[in-house]
Amino acid sequence: MNTRTTPLPLRARRRRRVIITAIVFAAAVILAIAVQQSLSVAFADATHSDPSPASTPVPTGDITGSVIAPSEADGVIRDDDKPTVFEVDRVAVGNLDPALLEALQRAASDAERDGVTFRVNSGWRSPALQERMLQDAIIQYGSENEARRWVATPETSEHVTGGAVDLGPWSALDWLAQRGSRYGLCQIYANESWHYELRPEAVDDGCPEMLADPTADPRTKR
Incomplete structure (x- = not known):
């Protein structure tokens, strides 16, 4: 009986292909896991970090009150x-309108029951701080027109x-965003998800339609 066998060099080539395929597959799995972990970390950072509003830059330089x-x-x-809304000893909180x-x-208080804490990124501001923020924004955005989409003048700022x-x-x-109107708290500008003002009528009627940005607000034109 004549038995045919595969030549040794061919078997060796097949074995090599199998080994290479296994190595490539393993490398792909490792890369996929690494990418997934990287994306998970990035998502977690984005989810838990504070927003960085363009309207509330922290002034740089020496802090001496001017x-x-x-x-x-x-x-x-x-x-x-960053204080909570209960830290009224901080002037940025304590000088807010009482209502x-x-x-x-x-x-x-209600949000705390859901495990959510409010932090104040910016509250009351002196005219000096508002002017400094406007000047910083002009430098950042390259023009006063663009800057005022984010920062109002001291004369027109609700802060x-x-x-x-x-x-x-x-x-x-x-x-x-889901419950603020129950308390009369409304987002005013579409480009500033962090900016809230009191609209008492919102308790019954819901919050008014948002303005595109502060330049669309009649109050900034006075």
């Missing part, structure tokens, strides 16, 4: 020391009157 270098007395809030502050504290607050983190903004 237009050139505003201090905490002007309403400056540092990234590593707005009361609504924020009621909402924040200067204590009538506006910028909040975070994202979990708080999501909570407010």
Whole structure:
């Protein structure tokens, strides 16, 4: 009986192809796991970090309390020391309009039951701080027209009157987007998800339609 066998060189080539295929497959699996882990970390960072509103830059330079270098007395809030809406000893919180502050504290108390904490990124601001922020924004955006889409003048800013607050983190903004109108708290500008003001009528009628940005607000034209 004549038995045919595969020549040894052919078997060796097949074995080599099998080994190479296995190595390529293993490398692909390792790469896929690495990419997945990287995306998971990036998503977690984005989910848990505070928003970085263009309207609330922290002034740089020496902090001594002037237009050139505003201090905490002007309403400056540092990234590593953001107060809750209950820390009224901080002027950025304590100088907010009393009705707005009361609504924020009621909402924040209810949000805490859902495991959500409100943090104030920016609240009341002195005219000096507002002017400094506007000048910084002009440098950042390259023109006053573009800057004023994010930062109002000291004469027209609701932050200067204590009538506006910028909040975070994202979990708080999501909570407010769903429930804020119950407390009369409304997002005013479509480009600023963090900027909230008090609209008492929203409790019954819902929040008004958002304006595109501050330049569309009649109050900034006065």
